[in-house]
Amino acid sequence: MMERTDEETGELVREWLQRYGVSIIVGLVLAVGAVGGYQWWQSAQLKQASEQSALLNQLGDAVEANQAQETQRIYAEMDQSAQTIGLAQLLMAKEAATNNDLARAKTFLGEAVNAKDPLVVDSARWQLANLEMRDGQYDAALSELQALKGSAYANQVALLEAVIYQQQGNLERAAEAYRSIQGDAAMLAQQLAAVEGELATATNPPTQ
Known part of the structure; x- marks a missing residue:
């Protein structure tokens, strides 16, 4: 087996570093930069x-104080891509509805x-359904x-x-919906009786 002298070994190392050293150093710099960048990104995310x-x-x-201009000012400062924006939109909808601005x-x-x-x-769908019903847009509310x-x-x-369904005059569907509800039995029984009474009258009108 041929042995290399210290001088030959040093020369090989120098050649190897000349060939690959720059890329290794660049890789290390990028790796350190990536770690630092990720830590900075985490810190920025927490701050945001x-x-x-x-x-x-x-x-x-x-919103609770019903300060319309203040709510709009604060909302304008919020990041539209932040996780909290959905809750902010629910609050803004509450403020608008309180002031009877149903479209907004x-x-x-x-x-x-x-x-x-x-x-x-x-929550947004539920509130939207209520507003659509309040506005007489029954099909949109049902959707x-x-x-x-x-x-x-x-x-x-x-x-x-x-x-x-009751407001639409669709008494059969209204009665069916009331029967499917679990809740205040007395209240539901009263509502159901009223609807069934209307339905019976509509089906069998009184004779003259």
């Missing part, structure tokens, strides 16, 4: 989350329906309620559907 949460709290206080309330709720949080989405089947709002959905 903290700032958005603080703005959300301020927005909630302004529906706009905010329509945006909140696209939130990442499923609970925010369900939103259909999307809430199986959600945490399932029992309330059946009740609102019953009310909508």
Whole structure:
């Protein structure tokens, strides 16, 4: 076996470093930079989350105080891509509805329906259904309620559907919806009796 002298070994190392050393050093610099960049990104994310949460709290206080201009100012400062924006849109819809601006309330709720949080989405759909019913847009309200089947709002959905069908004059569907509800038995029995009474009268009108 041929042995290399220290001088030959040193020469091989120098050649190897000349050939590969720069790329290794660059790789190490990039690796260190990536770690540092990720830590900076984490820190920035935490800072942004903290700032958005603080703005959300301020927005909630302004909505409760019914300070319309202040709510709009705070909302304008919020990051539209932040996780909290869906909750902010629910709050803005509440402020608009409180001031009878149903069109603006529906706009905010329509945006909140696209939130990442499923609970925010369900809440937006539920409030939108109520506003649509309040505005006489019964088909639109029923469409939103259909999307809430199986959600945490399932029992309330059946009740609102019953009310909508009753207001539409669709007494058979109203009675069916009332029968499906689990809740205050006495209240539901009274409502169901009233609807069935209307239905019986409509089916068998009194003779002259």
